[in-house]
Amino acid sequence: MIKLYLPSAFKFYTVALILAFTSLNSFSQDIPSDPAAISAGESLFNANCKACHRVHQKLVGPALADVYNRAPSIDWIKAFIKNSSAVIASGDDYAVKLYNEYNKTQMTAFSSLKDDQIMEILAYVKAETDKGPAQAVVKTDAATTGTQGAGASNQYLNVILVGMVIILILLIVILGFLVSALKRFLDQKDLTEEEKEIVHSPISAGSIFQSSGFVFIVVFLVASLGFKTVINTLLSIGVQQGYAPTQPIAFSHKIHAGQYEIDCKYCHTGVMKGKSATIPSVNICMNCHNQIKVGTITGEAEIAKILRAHSENKPVEWVRIHNLPDLAYFNHAQHVNVGGIECQTCHGEIQTMDVVRQQNLLTMGWCIDCHRKTDVNTKGNAYYDKLVELHETATKKKTMKVEEIGGLECAKCHY
Numbered sequence: 001m002i003k004l005y006l007p008s009a010f011k012f013y014t015v016a017l018i019l020a021f022t023s024l025n026s027f028s029q030d031i032p033s034d035p036a037a038i039s040a041g042e043s044l045f046n047a048n049c050k051a052c053h054r055v056h057q058k059l060v061g062p063a064l065a066d067v068y069n070r071a072p073s074i075d076w077i078k079a080f081i082k083n084s085s086a087v088i089a090s091g092d093d094y095a096v097k098l099y100n101e102y103n104k105t106q107m108t109a110f111s112s113l114k115d116d117q118i119m120e121i122l123a124y125v126k127a128e129t130d131k132g133p134a135q136a137v138v139k140t141d142a143a144t145t146g147t148q149g150a151g152a153s154n155q156y157l158n159v160i161l162v163g164m165v166i167i168l169i170l171l172i173v174i175l176g177f178l179v180s181a182l183k184r185f186l187d188q189k190d191l192t193e194e195e196k197e198i199v200h201s202p203i204s205a206g207s208i209f210q211s212s213g214f215v216f217i218v219v220f221l222v223a224s225l226g227f228k229t230v231i232n233t234l235l236s237i238g239v240q241q242g243y244a245p246t247q248p249i250a251f252s253h254k255i256h257a258g259q260y261e262i263d264c265k266y267c268h269t270g271v272m273k274g275k276s277a278t279i280p281s282v283n284i285c286m287n288c289h290n291q292i293k294v295g296t297i298t299g300e301a302e303i304a305k306i307l308r309a310h311s312e313n314k315p316v317e318w319v320r321i322h323n324l325p326d327l328a329y330f331n332h333a334q335h336v337n338v339g340g341i342e343c344q345t346c347h348g349e350i351q352t353m354d355v356v357r358q359q360n361l362l363t364m365g366w367c368i369d370c371h372r373k374t375d376v377n378t379k380g381n382a383y384y385d386k387l388v389e390l391h392e393t394a395t396k397k398k399t400m401k402v403e404e405i406g407g408l409e410c411a412k413c414h415y
């Protein structure tokens with residue numbers, strides 16, 4: 001009895017195991033592996049999923065590596081992507097468990113994605129899964145880049161100073177040797193009493209202070225120190241090119257605007273409609289950071305400051321970087337919305353900066369220089385149609401510089 005029973009049980013389990021394996025394999029076998037599908041999947045993934053998913057890293061949603069083996073089936077994945085709340089509402093165990101695990105965060109419904117597009121996304125996910133996690137070590141330069149330049153030149157100066165001090169000491173020692181050698185040499189000569197007195201007269205402090213060499217050195221030092229202070233104060237008036245203060249929260253544009261490609265206008269909401277670009281309030285940060293509580297570089301430390309500011313209802317005290325004096329008027333909407341100028345033209349490659357740094361001088365000369373060189377953006381702006389026509393007949397020129405619509409008039413920029 002037992003003898004008969006064991007092999008049959010064994011057979012049953014082997015068959016079940018084989019079935020399980022083949023069905024598992026058939027999951028991933030359905031997924032295309034040709035390069036065309038993978039690259040199509042990559043762009044679909046970047047456009048639709050990247051905001052919340054990474055392949056090897058948990059973000060707002062789970063890491064998608066190996067998901068085709070862990071989810072109930074490929075069909076389940078398709079259904080979930082097209083309408084996750086329907087799958088959750090159907091009481092599907094796996095979906096409900098996942099949903100609770102992710103604090104009931106609703107995944108966007110992608111009803112417009114076709115089945116083969118989803119297979120392309122999975123093809124990309126599978127290709128990345130097979131590659132294994134990349135050594136995606138982001139350099140921890142968040143806090144240091146802003147000061148690196150200054151730090152380097154300071155070190156350089158220190159080396160020069162130490163070198164000069166060593167050379168000075170060497171010179172004194174050599175001079176000392178020379179003096180005593182000379183004295184010994186003179187002692188061997190036949191000198192008059194008067195001459196001997198001069199040779200052996202002690203070097204007194206008074207004689208040093210009175211020497212013209214000493215006076216020259218003192219005057220030189222005082223003058224150059226004074227000159228340096230004057231230059232420094234001059235530099236700090238108005239002109240702040242390169243100014244990059246440390247902020248109360250180590251917010252990085254390189255991560256948000258660069259790596260995650262969040263649009264500048266998502267945070268700087270005033271830029272299209274008003275004078276001021278505006279700095280985002282904590283509420284805008286909380287749209288994402290009520291989910292994302294840990295950063296790759298700074299861990300919980302920096303994001304915790306957002307959460308604290310939010311719960312205490314206190315604004316974050318960001319240090320203002322770009323700042324014109326009160327006498328000048330600058331309007332963002334005029335330049336960005338009407339003029340069609342990119343942020344980067346005036347602010348530099350912000351999306352590559354961990355710490356924002358003022359790129360341009362922001363002097364009157366800078367504004368005027370651009371107004372002289374830049375054509376007015378008249379395309380699709382009915383307001384300018386008449387003006388351009390008049391301008392063309394009057395000057396026979398196709399383009400119209402900002403200068404020619406009054407961009408150099410004092411009152412346009414000064415209150």
Ligand code: HEC
Pocket residue numbers: 045048049050051052053060061062063064067070071077080081084098099100102103104105106107108110121
């Ligand atoms: C708004 C954020 C968001 C977007 C965008 C998003 N997801 Fe999700 N996704 C989630 C969350 C959160 C979960 C966890 C389940 C839940 O809470 O509903 C999830 C779960 C999943 C799962 C199940 C994972 C598992 O471990 O079984 C798959 C598969 C998935 N998403 C694929 C995609 C694909 C493909 C896209 C792009 C077409 C996408 N998601 C876009 C947030 C998102």
Ligand code: HEC
Pocket residue numbers: 247251252253256257262263264265266267268279280318319320321322323343344347350351355356
């Ligand atoms: C996720 C929100 C967010 C996004 C996206 C974002 N910024 Fe910012 N930006 C901030 C915050 C917060 C500050 C203030 C802290 C700082 O200076 O780093 C700031 C500061 C700045 C400043 C300096 C302001 C001052 O004090 O003079 C400039 C210029 C700027 N951003 C330009 C940009 C540009 C250009 C982009 C798009 C490439 C962009 N930002 C995208 C949040 C954002």
Ligand code: HEC
Pocket residue numbers: 249250251252255256260262267280281282284285286287288289292294295296297298299302303306
């Ligand atoms: C549209 C979504 C979004 C918004 C809005 C947003 N963040 Fe983030 N933030 C992210 C993502 C994604 C990360 C990356 C998490 C990681 O490092 O994996 C992040 C990371 C961070 C980090 C940690 C960086 C690290 O790697 O250690 C800080 C600090 C931070 N954000 C501050 C802010 C502040 C301040 C605001 C508001 C001005 C803001 N964020 C708005 C999405 C957002």
Ligand code: HEC
Pocket residue numbers: 264265268271275276277278279322323324325330332335336341342343344345346347362
């Ligand atoms: C024509 C040049 C120019 C362009 C283009 C420009 N800015 Fe500015 N930006 C300035 C100047 C000048 C200031 C200082 C304004 C002041 O002090 O009144 C400034 C200040 C800022 C500030 C801080 C003060 C404020 O206004 O809230 C932010 C943030 C900012 N800009 C973001 C942006 C973003 C984002 C864009 C693109 C959508 C952009 N800027 C496009 C010239 C420009």
Ligand code: HEC
Pocket residue numbers: 324328329330331334335338339341345346362363366367368370371374375376377378402405406407412413
């Ligand atoms: C990168 C080039 C550029 C820089 C730098 C620049 N501007 Fe302009 N500015 C423009 C353009 C282009 C227009 C025309 C926009 C339009 O189509 O009305 C303009 C228009 C203006 C106008 C409206 C002029 C009018 O007659 O309607 C004012 C005022 C102005 N700028 C002030 C400033 C100030 C102040 C600064 C310096 C802080 C500055 N701009 C820097 C390109 C620039």
Ligand code: HEC
Pocket residue numbers: 238239324325328362363364367368371407408409410411412413414
């Ligand atoms: C395109 C804009 C623009 C126009 C046009 C313009 N200015 Fe200015 N002006 C500025 C800006 C911006 C500043 C502040 C520059 C700074 O901080 O160095 C400034 C500063 C000044 C200052 C203070 C100088 C200083 O160093 O503090 C004077 C005076 C001045 N302008 C006079 C004029 C006169 C007079 C005209 C007309 C002939 C004129 N401006 C036209 C933008 C303009």
